[in-house]
Amino acid sequence: MALAVSDPCSGFQSPRLRSLFILCFKIGILSFGGGLTGWLYQGFVLKNRWIEEDDFASSLAISQMLPGANVVNLVICMGEQLRGPVGALSCVLGFLVGPFFAVIALCQVFDALADFALLPAISDGVAFAAMGLLVVMCMRGVRRALRFPPSVAIIALTAVLVGLLQLPLIPVVVLIAPISVALAWRRA
The missing domain is CATH 1.10.12 (Lyase 2-enoyl-coa Hydratase; Chain  A, domain 2)
Structure with missing residues (x-):
C-alpha cells in the first residue's frame, strides 16, 4: 500500500488523503490533556517528514493568529499545504470526528465515576505528559531560532x-x- 502520490510539478511525494485522515484521527483521539501541537509536529515533521520544520513553524504562527482553535487551524493549514482544500478537509475531519464521539463517551464515564478518587490523578498524569511534548517542541523551536x-x-x-x-x-x-x-x- 503506497502512502503517497507523486506531484509531477515538484517531484515531492505528498501523502494520500487517507494517510492524512488516519494521522489526524490518531492524534485527535489519542492526545488527552493538551499538547496537540507537539503531537502534530511529531507526526507531520519528525515521523512522516511530510512538512519541513520551517513550514510547520510558519503554519503554527499563522494558525495562532487566526480566529478559532489553534490546532484545528493548524491541521487545516497543513492539509491544505499538502493536498489543497480536500487535504484540509480530510485533516480536519480526521482530527475532529474521533474526539467528538470520545468526549460524549468520556462525559458518560466521568459522570459514572465521579466518586472514584483516582480519577483526578489519572487526568493530571495524562496532562503532564502532554505538557512534556509541548516543552520538547518549544526547545526545538528555540534551537531553530538561535540560528x-x-x-x-x-x-x-x-x-x-x-x-x-x-x-x-x-x-x-x-x-x-x-x-x-x-x-x-x-x-x-
Missing part, C-alpha cells in the same frame, strides 16, 4: 510584553509582527 539571533530578541520581547507585563496579545502581535517579518525578509 537567527534577531528572532530570539523578538521571542523575548513578545514573552516579556505578553507574559510578564500582561499586555493584550493582539496589539502586541500587531506591533511586533511587522518588525519580525522585516527582519526575516532581510535575512532571506
Whole structure:
C-alpha cells in the first residue's frame, strides 16, 4: 500500500488523503490533556517528514493568529499545504470526528465515576505528559531560532510584553509582527 502520490510539478511525494485522515484521527483521539501541537509536529515533521520544520513553524504562527482553535487551524493549514482544500478537509475531519464521539463517551464515564478518587490523578498524569511534548517542541523551536539571533530578541520581547507585563496579545502581535517579518525578509 503506497502512502503517497507523486506531484509531477515538484517531484515531492505528498501523502494520500487517507494517510492524512488516519494521522489526524490518531492524534485527535489519542492526545488527552493538551499538547496537540507537539503531537502534530511529531507526526507531520519528525515521523512522516511530510512538512519541513520551517513550514510547520510558519503554519503554527499563522494558525495562532487566526480566529478559532489553534490546532484545528493548524491541521487545516497543513492539509491544505499538502493536498489543497480536500487535504484540509480530510485533516480536519480526521482530527475532529474521533474526539467528538470520545468526549460524549468520556462525559458518560466521568459522570459514572465521579466518586472514584483516582480519577483526578489519572487526568493530571495524562496532562503532564502532554505538557512534556509541548516543552520538547518549544526547545526545538528555540534551537531553530538561535540560528537567527534577531528572532530570539523578538521571542523575548513578545514573552516579556505578553507574559510578564500582561499586555493584550493582539496589539502586541500587531506591533511586533511587522518588525519580525522585516527582519526575516532581510535575512532571506
